[in-house]
Amino acid sequence: MDSGQDAIEAFQKALLQAQGDSESNHIQNDILDGDLDSHLVFSGSVSSVTSNSNQSNSLSGFKKKAPLPSWALFMMGLIVLPIATGVISAVLVESGNISNEYWANYGLNDGQVTIQDETYNVHEFDLGWRFDAEYPSEGYWDLRVEGIVGNNEGYSDAQIDGDGDGPHTGFDSFEIDGDTWYKMDLNYCSLGPDLCGNIFIKFDGNTVDVAGESMEAPIYVGYWSEPLEGTVYVTEFLGFVIWPISIIGGIIWGYKTDRKPFAYGVVTAGCLTLLPFVGLFLLLILFGF
Numbered sequence: 001m002d003s004g005q006d007a008i009e010a011f012q013k014a015l016l017q018a019q020g021d022s023e024s025n026h027i028q029n030d031i032l033d034g035d036l037d038s039h040l041v042f043s044g045s046v047s048s049v050t051s052n053s054n055q056s057n058s059l060s061g062f063k064k065k066a067p068l069p070s071w072a073l074f075m076m077g078l079i080v081l082p083i084a085t086g087v088i089s090a091v092l093v094e095s096g097n098i099s100n101e102y103w104a105n106y107g108l109n110d111g112q113v114t115i116q117d118e119t120y121n122v123h124e125f126d127l128g129w130r131f132d133a134e135y136p137s138e139g140y141w142d143l144r145v146e147g148i149v150g151n152n153e154g155y156s157d158a159q160i161d162g163d164g165d166g167p168h169t170g171f172d173s174f175e176i177d178g179d180t181w182y183k184m185d186l187n188y189c190s191l192g193p194d195l196c197g198n199i200f201i202k203f204d205g206n207t208v209d210v211a212g213e214s215m216e217a218p219i220y221v222g223y224w225s226e227p228l229e230g231t232v233y234v235t236e237f238l239g240f241v242i243w244p245i246s247i248i249g250g251i252i253w254g255y256k257t258d259r260k261p262f263a264y265g266v267v268t269a270g271c272l273t274l275l276p277f278v279g280l281f282l283l284l285i286l287f288g289f
Contacts, residue, residue, distance in 0.1 A: 070261040077250060077265025082273075085246040092239035100134055102127040103222035104208075113211050115174050115181060115200060120211035125221040132205045137225035138164040143201065145184065145210050147218035150197030156212075158184035158199045179204070181211065 068076075107123035114120075135141070142161035150156045160182055162168045171183035181200045189196035200211040210218055247270050254263025 073254075073259050073261035074265040074268075077254065077262040077267075078269050079265075081246060081250050081266060082269045085242060089239045089242050092235050092242065099224060099226045100137070101222065101224045102131045102134065103220065104128075105220050107210065107217035107221070109217070110209060113176055113181070113200075115176060115198075115211070118198070120198070120200060120213060121215055122209050122211045123217040125208050125210065125218075126206055127208055127221070127223060129206055131223065134225065135203060135223065136162055136164050136166050139225060139227045141223065141225035143208070143221070143223045144187075145199060145201065145218050146220040148214045148216050149199050149210065149212035149218050150186070150189070151213040152215065154189050154191035154196040156186060156190075156196040156199060157188035158186050160184045160201060174200070 104125040104127055107125045110122040110124040112119050113122050140161065140163060142159055145158045146156070148155055149158065160167050160169055167173075167182050169182055169185070171185075173183075174181045179202050181202050184199045184201055186194075186196060186199070197213045202209040202211070208221055208223075210221060212218075247266055250266040251263045254260055254266065
């Protein structure tokens with residue numbers, strides 16, 4: 001009897017324990033489910049904010065910048081375009097007229113040289129650190145020597161010229177100890193034609209050596225060059241033709257891009273520029289040439 005009672009009590013305890021474990025698991029599942037739900041709700045909220053932000057950024061990328069006011073476009077066509085065109089035109093015209101000049105008025109005694117059995121005194125002139133890159137110029141160049149050079153009595157003015165191929169002279173050149181000496185043309189001699197003796201010149205890097213009978217050094221040695229004629233004409237032509245190109249192009253651009261005030265400004269600038277010439281032409285017609 002006692003053993004049966006003990007078995008019943010053990011069965012009841014096991015049943016109660018199983019019921020308690022089941023409720024505990026149910027509560028834990030509820031808690032987990034609640035956490036998951038709350039997490040999902042939070043995640044959905046963040047996603048919504050991010051989505052709205054991305055949409056806002058995407059829409060802002062399509063917004064157009066505010067257009068310039070009409071008066072600003074008009075002033076750009078009236079003032080800015082003509083000034084910019086004038087600057088470019090001036091640069092192009094002046095670039096075609098660029099010339100280079102190197103000179104020196106003090107020479108150092110550099111010994112003597114014998115040319116065709118005649119001994120000449122040599123004086124060296126430094127024309128500057130960029131002269132070796134300039135000579136010989138691709139365009140026209142000339143070099144002049146002035147002073148008492150040919151002999152000890154007469155004042156001489158001698159010259160030699162050339163291009164990118166070197167000096168052009170009607171005289172022979174002379175190779176002396178690996179150096180080339182050129183005879184110069186006499187433009188002037190205070191003693192009379194052919195009475196000032198011979199003057200020779202040698203190019204050596206940044207220096208020029210002048211050889212003559214005189215013991216005195218020349219008082220001036222100068223080199224001058226200018227660009228090729230074709231280059232000058234092209235740049236000057238571009239400097240003038242840029243005006244009609246900019247005016248016509250500005251008017252077309254203003255109408256094509258729906259910026260008509262800019263085109264009106266360009267037209268006004270053109271009219272103001274031509275007005276003095278038209279007035280002068282009318283005066284010539286009225287009062288005769």
